[in-house]
Amino acid sequence: MELERKFCAGGTEGAGPLEIGEGAVISGYASLFGKADQGGDVVEPGAYAASLDRLTGAGGRVRMLWQHDPSRPIGVWDEVREDATGLWVRGRILTEVAQGREAAALVAAGAIDGLSIGYRTRRATKRDGGRSLAELELWEVSLVTFPMLREARVGAKHEDALIARLRAARAMLRGNEGERDA
Numbered sequence: 001m002e003l004e005r006k007f008c009a010g011g012t013e014g015a016g017p018l019e020i021g022e023g024a025v026i027s028g029y030a031s032l033f034g035k036a037d038q039g040g041d042v043v044e045p046g047a048y049a050a051s052l053d054r055l056t057g058a059g060g061r062v063r064m065l066w067q068h069d070p071s072r073p074i075g076v077w078d079e080v081r082e083d084a085t086g087l088w089v090r091g092r093i094l095t096e097v098a099q100g101r102e103a104a105a106l107v108a109a110g111a112i113d114g115l116s117i118g119y120r121t122r123r124a125t126k127r128d129g130g131r132s133l134a135e136l137e138l139w140e141v142s143l144v145t146f147p148m149l150r151e152a153r154v155g156a157k158h159e160d161a162l163i164a165r166l167r168a169a170r171a172m173l174r175g176n177e178g179e180r181d182a
Contacts, residue, residue, distance in 0.1 A: 030116070030141040116142045117141055
């Protein structure tokens with residue numbers, strides 16, 4: 001069975017934060033549950049659980065690649081977990097390697113902000129316009145130019161959206177529209 005990738009041409013919108021320290025730290029959602037990607041596939045909650053358990057049990061890890069190219073690892077994912085929203089990742093782009101320096105510069109400039117998963121389907125059912133993916137064997141999460149799931153982005157944190165809504169509500173209560181961006 002061939003390794004699948006959630007990757008395709010499409011638009012990009014805004015980059016997320018990039019912290020420089022021991023490598024360039026990035027985080028975001030590589031996959032969101034219940035959202036159809038551009039191929040019509042929808043990942044179900046829990047689809048990654050067995051794969052992540054197997055990897056942890058075997059002492060393995062999900063790889064960080066550049067544009068799904070297995071010959072171009074650019075860093076390490078320090079945390080890969082499912083939550084209620086999807087597959088959240090946090091890792092370091094290794095700026096000690098040439099491709100890592102290039103990737104970190106592109107992320108910092110906002111030229112690259114997509115995240116994309118490489119996986120094998122273990123269990124799926126057909127649905128109108130695509131598949132419902134119930135179990136996936138996760139191999140890698142790549143930084144990409146065009147993610148198949150447009151919302152899969154560096155800096156795509158559920159908490160950021162909640163904080164933005166709370167700030168907007170606070171600003172409305174105070175009657176100070178300028179505080180929205182604070």
